[in-house]
Amino acid sequence: MGATGTGKSPAEIVNSDKMQVYKGLDIVTNKVTEEERRRAPHHLLGFVDPNVNFDSIDFRRHASIAVESIVRRNRLPIIVGGSNSYIKALVNDDVEFRSKYDCCLLWVDVSLPVLHSVISERVDKMVEAGSVDEVREIFDPKADYGRGIRHAIGVAEMDRFL
Template sequence: MKMDTRNNLHQQVKEKVLFVLGSTATGKSKLAIYLATKFQGEVINSDKIQVHKGLDIVTNKVTDEEMCGVPHHLLGIIDPEVDFTITDFCEKTLHAMNSILDRGNLPIIAGGSNRYIEALVDNETLSFRNKYDCCFLWLHVSLPVLKKYIYERVDQMVQSGLIDEVRDFFTLDGDYSKGIRRSIGVQELDAYYRAEAAGCEDKEKLEKLFEEGIDTMKSNTYDLAYRQFEKINQLKLEKGWNIHLLDSTEVFLKRGFQREQEWRWGVAEPSMNIVSNFLYGDKY
């Protein structure tokens, strides 16, 4: 009987899974990859747009170099024209988690589609919390500071070739309600590309349409970041999720070496301590 009891107790031990939450542009991918290198992890993308193939600049997909050899799942795997539903996300994420756990590695789910994450974790049918022990990290940046950074990042995307990249996806009958065309940066530039396609030679008009499109892209990206902030706050305060806040504001106020140093002190080390306690300690 004692042996049976021990076996039953062993069977009740939950597998562990780590979530990296945060608004767009707060550095979730960087933190997820860093933690994956420290805790033998693999990253599962939870951004419903980045799951599609294409538009790597406008969707800000992590590059092969930035991955640092860490395996990534659900990143750039779905046809651009196909919708990726919450049901699809839950099914593919559970499949990826099981394969990661079978290899003895830690699943790290990172991305900005918080409704998808909520559906995965709180869906009673999936019994997710009964099967898995969850640790939630929230990478937060003060919204005024994040707004400035988002605007700067959009300008950097333009310099990196965003305009040509999105132009390749432009069609006169494009459906902006499905697939990768829902990405911020596609519909905002529609008027500009339509004027080009119509053979507009008025440079001032084209320049105005271009600037209006970029400005709208900036404001829409910030609006998304704000909604993401509100959603995570709701999960923490209203739904009672045990979410660990990592304030990265000071990182974004620094430049160069000082920024990286601040990231080590203010983000990397605290997150390491939280995850260590989660994986190996009694409390987290």
């Protein structure tokens, strides 16, 4: 939000969530909805094969390309997500990126009781939306839950249930 002329409209989102980069599990990874994507273009969302490991170096390479494309079109890139290692790799570890762009980092903080309440409500909504069926589709009792999208919170936890 902001006053007229502050640059809200020409913004594009660059996803920096470690699990949302993967194709699939849209409910479990809490990807933005199609309606939300229509409000602002999103990049690096659901484009990686779910069985491949995508690390901070991969993110840095893809995010740099996305940001460059957005800036070339005179739009504002906003990097959004909770994976601090991805942000660190881009902003702190990439000297070229740091020399080209000024960055403003915003950290959203909330008290633990409020956070727990919000997360509990979110999980209930995810279950209602079909997260169990979504995980069932990729269920494999021999799967490596430390690789790819199976590393998402909630997937390994459903193993015993499934």
